[in-house]
Structures are given as structure tokens and as C-alpha cells.
Amino acid sequence: MQNENFYTRLGRTALKISRLCLGTVNFGGRVEEAEAHEIMDRAVEHGINFFDTADIYGWRVHKGYTEEAIGRWFARGNGRREKIVLATKVGSPMSEGPNDGGLSARHIIAACEGSLRRLRTDWIDLYQMHHVDRAAPWEEIWQAMETLVAQGKVRYVGSSNFAGWHLAAAQEAAARRHFLGIVSEQCVYNLVTRHVELEVIPAAQAYGIAVLAWSPLHGGLLGGVLDKLARGTAVKSAQGRAVPALQRHRKAIKEYEKFCAELGVPPAQVGLAWVLSRPGVTAPVIGPRAVDQLDGALRALELKLSDTELDRLDALFPPVGNGGPAPEAWIS
Known part of the structure; x- marks a missing residue:
């Protein structure tokens, strides 16, 4: 049985989610489907009930592949x-x-139908806008989302990669329509990238929006990259955003x-524990490529x-600046 802190609410909703979200961006191209199914089974075994994907994931094979792989996992039943x-x-x-x-x-609406078909499910629990679309008025967006609900x-409905003022604009537009609006914002947040502390997290807290932190280890940069490079075992940390950041x-x-090393704790667990400790953060989105990485992430929940x-x-x-939210963060 999980301890009482293993689950939390998704923002201001009554929905209970695990404090770790299983991200699936590596499923397809980096993680073969059989191992992806094993990782998902292990996550459920340990009580992780929150999975995140996207219609575009799996692009290394073809766009939509990851949703298809998850759909085949669902089809196994149980x-x-x-x-x-x-x-x-x-x-x-x-x-x-x-x-x-x-x-x-x-x-x-068309994309939702496509995702449902690939995922072999009748419903999506959290449908997230992947990026801001400056050409789309909120009246149009909310009309479509209301139809799907x-x-x-x-x-x-959630968002991803929004600025603080986008969250405010979205929520005010939703309120005028008497619609629940955004319940989560998924943003990049880790020790190296802390910009969301200025306005995104304060806006989310003000509106009761859950904060889901993607890339909590900055693409492997905070997962022991120097040691892995020295041993020749670096994979994700030897490519992508981690390279220039290093x-x-x-x-x-x-x-x-x-x-x-002084703490006697693997860097990946320290990096995750830091994100979990941050005010306003609901769950980091982890992207394990193997079962042992998932097990290590779970141990971060026990690290205070x-x-x-x-x-x-x-x-x-x-x-950033003086730390904390804007405008105090940049006032000298």
C-alpha cells in the first residue's frame, strides 16, 4: 500500500494522480515496444497511475506510434x-x-478522434494543448474543448509550454463561458532551467492549476552525465539539449x-527530489528507458x-534574478 503522500490532486480537481507521471516520449526509437510495455506494467505495479504522451510522439518511427504502442498495451486487458x-x-x-x-x-476535434483511435480507448483523461497557438482565439479553442467534454x-483540459499570461487569458476566457478551463500546465522545470518560477508557477498557483515538470533532469544532464561520459555509458545525456547545456x-x-556523492544518492534521484520539493509542483514527468530507471525514480519520492x-x-x-516570483525577482 502506498503512503499517503504518493498520490495528490490534479490541481483544483478531485482527480487523484501519482506524484510521478510516466512520460512516454522515449517509446519508439529509443525504447522498443516490448520494453515499453514492461515499463508500463512496472509503473502500475508500483502504483503510478498517471501516464503522459502526445499525438506526435514516436516520430522517430512515425508520428502517432507511441499512442499506438500504448493502445496495444491497453488491449492486453486486465x-x-x-x-x-x-x-x-x-x-x-x-x-x-x-x-x-x-x-x-x-x-x-479531428486530432482527438485520431488519438482515441490510436490509443484504443473511448476517453482521454487529460487533453493538453501542446503549445500556444497565437492564431487561435480562446473562444474557438474552448468551444472545441467543450464539445469534446x-x-x-x-x-x-491542460496546457503545455504556456507563459503565465497565457494561463491567465485562458482561464478568464473559460470563466466567461462557465467552463472549468485549464487544470494543468506542463512546463520544462529543473535545477538548470528555472524560468517558470517567475510567472508560470505563480499564475498556476493563483488559478489552481497543477504544474507538471517535463525534463526534470534536463535531458539527462542532472542524471550523472560526467560519470556516464567517463564510463562511456551516456545515452540521452550525450545528445539533445544536454550537450550545449553541459x-x-x-x-x-x-x-x-x-x-x-557526498549524500550517497544517485544524481538522478537528487534532481527529481529537488523538483518534487518545489512549491506548486504537482508531479515531474519522468522518461525512463528501462525498468531500473523507473525503480530509481520511485526512490526519489523517499528522499527529503x-x-x-x-x-x-x-x-x-x-x-533567475533574486529568486522567487516576478516582479520582485528582477527588482534590484
């Missing part, structure tokens, strides 16, 4: 679908067609790994960093 709070996303271009992307009412195809933060990363340890991490990776 209550798999019923046990999961399923989140997917809409908005990224699915083809070169002029209307096969963005947040038009046409695309939102009324049809029973979507339970809640060049900029090598000195801090070296001290960070030394600090983790002291004030002294948190101060040490702040010294290594300072917040």
Missing part, C-alpha cells in the same frame, strides 16, 4: 485502461497539411555530482532534502 489517468496532447503538426496542426476547432471523449554548466555539474542541502543546490544552480 483493467489496464481503467487503472490509468491518461494524458495526451494536441497541437503539433501531424503532417504537412495546412490544417493538420495548431489549435483550430477543426484540428482539436460534452461528448465524453475528454475529461479535463558546455555552459560543466563546473556546476561537476560540483553537483560531487555533492550527490534538508534546508541546508537545498541551499547548496541553489548556490550551484541559482534561480
Whole structure:
């Protein structure tokens, strides 16, 4: 049985989710389907009930592949679908067609139908706008989302990669329509990238919006990258956003790994524990490529960093400006 802190509410809703969200961006191209199914089974075994994907995921094979792989996992039965709070996303271009992307009412509804078909399910628990679409008025977006909710195809609506003022604009527009609006915002947040502390997290807290932190280890940068590079075992941390970031933060990363060694805790667990400790954060979105990485992430839930340890991490990776929310963060 999980402890009372293993689950939390999704923002201001009554929905209960695990404090770790299983991200599936690596399923397809980096993780073969059989192992992806094993990871999902292990997650359920440990009580993780919150899975995140997107219609575009799996693009290394073909767009939509990850949803298809999850759908085949659901089709194996044993209550798999019923046990999961399923989140997917809409908005990224699915083809070169002029209307096969963005947040038009046409695309939102068509994309939802496509996701439902690939996922082999009748409903999506959390339907997230993947990016802001500056061309789409909120009246159009909410009309489409209201239609999907009324049809029973979507339970809640979330956002991803929004600025704080986008959250405010969306919520005020939803309130005028007497609609629940956004219940979660998924944003990049980790020790290296702390910009959301300025306005996104304060806006989310003000509106009762859950904060889901994607890339909590900054693409593997905070997962022991220097040690892995020295041993020749680096995979994700040797590519993508982690590469230029390592060049900029090598000195801090070296001290960070030394600090983790002093604690006797793997860097990945320290990085996750830090995100879990942040005010306003509901759940980090983890992206394990193997079962042992999932097991390690679960151990981060048991790690409580002291004030002294948190101060040490702040010294290594300072917040933006004076720290905390804007405008005080940038007033000298």
C-alpha cells in the first residue's frame, strides 16, 4: 500500500494522480515496444497511475506510434485502461497539411478522434494543448474543448509550454463561458532551467492549476552525465539539449555530482527530489528507458532534502534574478 503522500490532486480537481507521471516520449526509437510495455506494467505495479504522451510522439518511427504502442498495451486487458489517468496532447503538426496542426476547432476535434483511435480507448483523461497557438482565439479553442467534454471523449483540459499570461487569458476566457478551463500546465522545470518560477508557477498557483515538470533532469544532464561520459555509458545525456547545456554548466555539474556523492544518492534521484520539493509542483514527468530507471525514480519520492542541502543546490544552480516570483525577482 502506498503512503499517503504518493498520490495528490490534479490541481483544483478531485482527480487523484501519482506524484510521478510516466512520460512516454522515449517509446519508439529509443525504447522498443516490448520494453515499453514492461515499463508500463512496472509503473502500475508500483502504483503510478498517471501516464503522459502526445499525438506526435514516436516520430522517430512515425508520428502517432507511441499512442499506438500504448493502445496495444491497453488491449492486453486486465483493467489496464481503467487503472490509468491518461494524458495526451494536441497541437503539433501531424503532417504537412495546412490544417493538420495548431489549435483550430477543426484540428482539436479531428486530432482527438485520431488519438482515441490510436490509443484504443473511448476517453482521454487529460487533453493538453501542446503549445500556444497565437492564431487561435480562446473562444474557438474552448468551444472545441467543450464539445469534446460534452461528448465524453475528454475529461479535463491542460496546457503545455504556456507563459503565465497565457494561463491567465485562458482561464478568464473559460470563466466567461462557465467552463472549468485549464487544470494543468506542463512546463520544462529543473535545477538548470528555472524560468517558470517567475510567472508560470505563480499564475498556476493563483488559478489552481497543477504544474507538471517535463525534463526534470534536463535531458539527462542532472542524471550523472560526467560519470556516464567517463564510463562511456551516456545515452540521452550525450545528445539533445544536454550537450550545449553541459558546455555552459560543466563546473556546476561537476560540483553537483560531487555533492550527490557526498549524500550517497544517485544524481538522478537528487534532481527529481529537488523538483518534487518545489512549491506548486504537482508531479515531474519522468522518461525512463528501462525498468531500473523507473525503480530509481520511485526512490526519489523517499528522499527529503534538508534546508541546508537545498541551499547548496541553489548556490550551484541559482534561480533567475533574486529568486522567487516576478516582479520582485528582477527588482534590484
